[in-house]
Amino acid sequence: MSTDTLAASKSLAPVPKGGLVQSVTDSLTIAKRNLIRMSRIPEMILFGIIQPVMFVVLFTYVFGGSMSVGGSTDPAVYKNFLMAGIFAQTVTFATAGSAAGIADDMQKGLVDRFRSLPMARGAVLTGRTVADLVQTCITLAVLAAVALLVGWRTGSHAPTHIGKVLAAFGLLLLLGYAFTWIGALIGLSVRTPEAATSGGIIWLFPVTFVSNAFVDTSMMTPWLRHVADWNPFSAIVQACRELFGNPGVSPSTAWPMQHPVWASLLWALLIIVVFRTLAVRKYRKAAV
Template sequence: MSTTGTAGPTGSALARRPAPVGRGGPLGSVRDSLVVARRNLIRMLRIPEVVVFGLVQPIMFVVLFSYVFGGSIAVGGSTDPGTYREYLMAGIFAQTVTFATAGAGAGIADDMHKGLIDRFRSLPMARGAVLTGRTLADLVQTALTLVVLAIVAVIVGWRIHEGLLRALAGFALLLLLGYAFSWIGALIGLSVRTPEAATSGGLIWLFPLTFISNAFVPADNMPTVLRTIAEWNPFSATVQAARELFGNLPAGYPVPSAWPMQHPVWASLLWSVLIIVVFRTLAVRKYRSATA
């Protein structure tokens, strides 16, 4: 006597099965993204040492650059340490939000490595919601880091001179740049096999980007080629915009003739939006192919 049964789908069959399609249009996509962001924020709260260790490096940079280099770097013809501290802080803020890119890439690579992305893909949700939710959660963490860093900056002597609203606009530009760069981190995280590789890949290009800029020293002292790169660097545009909005450009500081330095707020906005559009498109496309 023989029995006949209906076999369940094999693992390979499940892998080939098309993922459910999310419903609800743009509003559904926003809802799915917020759900994923909430999940990531809860996980961050359960691992507070990640947030704490993320604060250590920028605080160290503030203290070291303020007190070790503060009296030896001339800004606007002045070597006053207080002048340099105010000049420095916009660069430290910008470096902090962009270095969060490595963490974003490592987090996505870790989710890929553990199969969590595949589990999300089996749900009827918008295809880009996983990445959007992750980048939004990283943005919230970065904003909290900036708040703590601003408090430390005030302690070491940093001040704003253009009013609260303009200062908030400066922080908004910094967070927009950080959000834009988190999409670069997302693409890197989807393109490598391990979180360690994502961390290395997320930092290796950030160091030249941040140091070939006006973040720590005026670009007019650089060789011609490096000065041109620094003046058109999206990182430099945001730093310059933040300095203007904070009122941290010292008297006599020479503003370069390059368009991004003459119109840094517009340049910062344009660079950030362009980076988001390009790298979000590439990251979502990579996500679809990586989990297909």
């Protein structure tokens, strides 16, 4: 192909309009596309709901009577202690869906199709993460209803009100959105959706279990408790317990455990900034 032909093809290629408004519009368009796709495959949402419901039932009725929280082995105490951890685990496990979805779009050549349009480069990823956030909202709402049915109650340990409860769910959704950007980067870094699913979930097990989600960290060895206290996942769980008015872990001198709400906000924003930057950069390189 001659130099003149290459120059002509480049001049005919659509150029993104740029600007914040254009980026937001494009992102919402992609989000709508993904939500329509989800509505046509309801099992995607159904299976996403079944797993956390199973965790609620298993941990509540199988392990509830053998877990100690603040020296109490009362199943009702553990039930209220547990739910913040289950909520947080649910929003973070959405990472695997984000990774698999983006990897699937890459494999099917959807990136090439979007590249042929005059749209903001980061809109494809932002739209995908927004759509995943909507799905997480639905899952979290259903899970909260199931938690109430099995006996979870806010204000079981300390006074609370509706504003604090809504703030807790807001923090959970912010954390979930932050983790979808990790999933986006994983999805762009692997070759198949199957690899993305495995890569998107395997690292979440140590993150969620080496934390205060399911056990009181005072029962851990000192070095492991230190790791758990500085785990971003532990901060969001502790913040939700305080806002829900549910029993928490034994006092710790670690800053995230002393100021869990602020720590949760800082961790979530840091994850979004870092992994969104890396994911968009990876997407641009993949689209070249």
